[in-house]
Amino acid sequence: MSTxxxxxxxxxxxxxxxxxxxxxxxxAQVSIVTEERHPFYLRRQLxxxxxxxxxxxxxxxxxRNAYRRERIDLFLMTEVARVEPVSHEVVFATGQRxxxxxxxxxxxxxxAMPDIPGVALEGVATFDTLSAAQEVKGLLDxxxxxxxxxxxxxxxxxxxxxxxxxxQVTQLAANDRFWPQxxxxxxxxxxxxxxxxxxxxxxxxxxxRSIIGSDGRAAGVEIAxxxxxxxxxxxxxxxxxxxxxxxxxxxxxxGQGVKVDSALRTSAPDIFAAGDVTEPLEPEExxxxxxxxxxxxxxxxxxxxxxxxxxxxAEPALEAMRVRTSIFGADLAVxxxxxxxxxxxxxxVELRAAASVFRRLVFKNDLLVGAIxxxxxxxxxxxxxxxxxxxxxxxxxTTLGLLSEAPGETAIPxxxxxxxxxxxxxxxxxxxxxxxxxxxxxxxxxxxAVAWDGxxxxxxxxxx
Ligand SMILES: Cc1cc2nc3c(=O)[nH]c(=O)nc-3n(C[C@H](O)[C@H](O)[C@H](O)COP(=O)(O)OP(=O)(O)OC[C@H]3O[C@@H](n4cnc5c(N)ncnc54)[C@H](O)[C@@H]3O)c2cc1C
Numbered sequence: 001m002s003t004x005x006x007x008x009x010x011x012x013x014x015x016x017x018x019x020x021x022x023x024x025x026x027x028a029q030v031s032i033v034t035e036e037r038h039p040f041y042l043r044r045q046l047x048x049x050x051x052x053x054x055x056x057x058x059x060x061x062x063x064r065n066a067y068r069r070e071r072i073d074l075f076l077m078t079e080v081a082r083v084e085p086v087s088h089e090v091v092f093a094t095g096q097r098x099x100x101x102x103x104x105x106x107x108x109x110x111x112a113m114p115d116i117p118g119v120a121l122e123g124v125a126t127f128d129t130l131s132a133a134q135e136v137k138g139l140l141d142x143x144x145x146x147x148x149x150x151x152x153x154x155x156x157x158x159x160x161x162x163x164x165x166x167x168q169v170t171q172l173a174a175n176d177r178f179w180p181q182x183x184x185x186x187x188x189x190x191x192x193x194x195x196x197x198x199x200x201x202x203x204x205x206x207x208x209r210s211i212i213g214s215d216g217r218a219a220g221v222e223i224a225x226x227x228x229x230x231x232x233x234x235x236x237x238x239x240x241x242x243x244x245x246x247x248x249x250x251x252x253x254x255g256q257g258v259k260v261d262s263a264l265r266t267s268a269p270d271i272f273a274a275g276d277v278t279e280p281l282e283p284e285e286x287x288x289x290x291x292x293x294x295x296x297x298x299x300x301x302x303x304x305x306x307x308x309x310x311x312x313x314a315e316p317a318l319e320a321m322r323v324r325t326s327i328f329g330a331d332l333a334v335x336x337x338x339x340x341x342x343x344x345x346x347x348x349v350e351l352r353a354a355a356s357v358f359r360r361l362v363f364k365n366d367l368l369v370g371a372i373x374x375x376x377x378x379x380x381x382x383x384x385x386x387x388x389x390x391x392x393x394x395x396x397x398t399t400l401g402l403l404s405e406a407p408g409e410t411a412i413p414x415x416x417x418x419x420x421x422x423x424x425x426x427x428x429x430x431x432x433x434x435x436x437x438x439x440x441x442x443x444x445x446x447x448x449a450v451a452w453d454g455x456x457x458x459x460x461x462x463x464x
Contacts, residue, residue: 002027005309006090006100008080008246010034011043012295013275014106015062016302017309018072024310031073033080033092038130039064044295044325046133047157050140051164059130083250085268090246102309105258105266105273106302107246109291111237114149118211119236123218126237127154139233143167146233147221149208151179153293155238156191156327159200162233169200170229172221174207182323182334184341184360186350187372189413191327193432194356198328203229242277242291255279257291263308264301272308274301280322297321320370320387324380330356333380336370336387338362352410355434366393410435412450416457422446429457438462 005021007014010032021030041060048054067074079093083105089097111126113119123143125136145168148155155171162169173179178188192202206223211234213219220230242257253259253267257279264272275298276291292298307313320336340362342348346369349361357375361368361383367390371383379400386396415431425443429450433439438447439459448459 002029003101004029004031004099005102005104006098007032007104007106008034008083008090009104009106009108009243009275009277010036010040010074011106011108011275012298013108013277013302013305014104015040016299017104017106017274017306019070020303020306021309022070022072024306024312029073030071031075031098032067033075033078033090033098035077035079036129036131037077039067039074039076041130043128043130046127046130047161049130050127050133050137050158051161080246083247083252083271085250085252085271088270101270103271104305104309105247105252105271105277106275106298106305107243108276108298109240109293110243112239112241113236114208116208116210118213118218118234121211121213121218121234122216123232124211124234124236127158127235128237136233140165140167143232145231146170146235147172147208147229147231148235148238149221150174150236150238152182152238152240153323153325155235156195156325158235158238159195160198160328163199167233170231171195171200171202172206172208172223173202173204176205178202178204180339182339184339184348184372185413186358186411187332187339187360187374189411189431190330190356190358190374191332193430194327194330196430240276240291240293242279244277264305265308272305274298274305292322294321294323296324321384330375331373331377331380333371333373333377333384335372335380335384336362336368337364338370338372338387340370350410352434355411355432355437358411361396363393367391368393368396410452412452412457418457418459420444420446420448420459421461427459429459 005028007018014032018030018032040062049059080090081093082091089099091097111128126132146162148158148171151173159169159171178192195202209222209224211218211221218234220228221234222228244254258266258273258277260266260273260278264274266273276293280292323334325332340346345365347363351359360372362370368387370387373380412429412433417426417428419426420441423444425441433450435452437450440447449462451458451460
C-alpha cells in the first residue's frame with residue numbers, strides 16, 4: 001500500500017512540502033487540508049494585491065486543476081480540530097476522521113486580536129488571508145483615515161499600501177520604541193523615519209484601549225491616554241501567535257510554537273512541523289509572544305520537512321531568518337537574535353555605510369547569533385547562513401570583510417529640538433539624521449552641523 005502523507009496548512013511550508021513529496025514519491029498519496037477557501041497563494045504579497053499592483057490571478061499561484069494534475073488531494077474550507085497520534089488520525093471539525101502514515105503540521109500563525117471593546121464593529125479588520133484582503137479592498141474607497149493598532153510585518157505592509165492610496169494612516173506602538181521584539185533601538189528609529197517620511201504618523205507608547213463605534217461602524221480608537229483618534233478603518237491582529245489549538249491534548253510538545261528537532265520532527269512519532277508554527281531558534285532568548293513570521297524560513301522548512309517525512313537524511317535548513325521585508329522600498333532583514341542588546345556575553349558591532357544603510361551583528365562568545373540589515377539586501381543571505389551555522393567572528397570578518405569597515409557616520413538616535421547658534425530659531429532634528437550632516441536654518445539662512453554626544457543633541461557651525 002502507498003504511504004499517505006497528510007499536510008495540515010496550505011501556506012508556504014505546507015505547499016512546498018506537498019510539491020516535494022509528490023516529486024520524490026510518485027506512488028504516495030499526498031493530501032493537503034486547509035481551512036481557507038483558496039488554493040495556494042502568495043500570502044506575503046497580499047499588500048500588492050490590495051494596492052492593485054498584482055491581480056488575483058498573479059496572487060494565486062496554482063489553480064485547483066494544477067493540484068489535480070499533480071495528484072495532490074486538496075481539501076479546502078476544512079478545519080482540522082484534533083490530532084490523535086496514537087491512532088495516526090486527524091479529526092476534522094465536521095467529525096470526519098482521516099488516517100495518515102506521516103503528518104505535517106504547517107498551520108502558521110493566527111492573529112492575536114486585542115481583548116478590547118469594539119473589535120466586532122464594521123470597519124475593524126485583520127489582514128492575513130486572501131478572504132480578509134478581499135473584504136478590506138471593499139472598504140478602502142470610503143475610508144479617509146486608518147489606525148493600525150500594533151507594529152509588525154503586517155502593520156508596516158498595510159501602512160505602506162494605505163498611505164500610497166492617500167489614506168491618512170496612524171500606526172500605534174504600545175511601547176516607547178517601535179517593534180521592540182524584533183528591532184534594536186537604531187533600526188527601530190530608521191523604520192519609524194521611513195514611515196514618517198512617507199506620511200504615516202507613528203504614535204509610540206500608545207496602546208489601544210478601545211475601538212469606538214457609531215451605528216455599528218468603527219469611528220475611531222481610544223488610546224491609553226484617553227485621546228480619541230478618528231478612523232473609519234481600524235486594523236488589529238498584526239501580532240501573531242502560532243496556530244496550535246488543534247494539538248491540544250495530543251501530547252505534542254509546544255512552547256513558543258511547536259517544538260521540533262533539526263529535522264523538524266515533533267515529539268510524536270511520524271508527526272513533523274514546519275513554517276511559522278514551529279518554535280523560533282533558541283526561544284528562551286526571544287520575547288514571549290513573538291513567533292516566527294517569515295516566508296523564506298517557511299518555504300525552506302517545507303522542503304526540509306518533505307525530506308524528513310520521506311526518511312531521507314535531511315540537510316538542516318540553514319535558516320535563522322525571522323523577518324525579511326521591505327518598508328516603502330527599504331529592505332529589512334532580522335536574522336536570529338539580531339535585536340539583542342549588548343551586555344554580558346553579548347557583543348554588538350554596528351556598521352553604517354550611509355545614512356539609511358545599517359548593519360548590526362550580534363556575537364555571543366565570539367559566535368554570530370544574529371544580525372539586522374536595514375536599507376540594503378547585500379550580505380543578508382551570507383549573514384543568515386552564518387548565523388544559523390554559528391560562524392566565528394573571524395569567519396564573518398573574512399567572508400564579508402565587514403568588520404574592517406570603518407564605523408563611519410552614526411545617526412541621531414532620537415528626535416530633538418535645538419536652537420540655531422546664529423539666530424536662536426528652533427529647529428527639529430529627526431531621529432535617524434546622520435551625525436555631522438548639515439541642516440539649513442530657514443530663519444537666518446545658515447547651514448548647521450548636526451551634533452550628538454551620546455545623550456543630547458545640538459547644532460553647531462560646520463567644521464572646515
Ligand atoms: C499581509 C502579510 C504580509 C507579509 N509580508 C511578509 C514579508 O514581507 N516577508 C516575509 O518574510 N513574510 C511576510 N509575511 C508572512 C508570511 O506570509 C508567512 O511567514 C508565511 O506565509 C508562513 O508560511 P506557513 O506555511 O508557515 O504558514 P501560513 O502561510 O500562515 O499558512 C498556514 C495555513 O494553515 C491553515 N490552518 C491553520 N490552522 C488550521 C487548521 N486547524 N485546519 C486547517 N487549516 C489550518 C491556515 O488557514 C493557513 O492557510 C506576510 C504575511 C502577511 C499576512
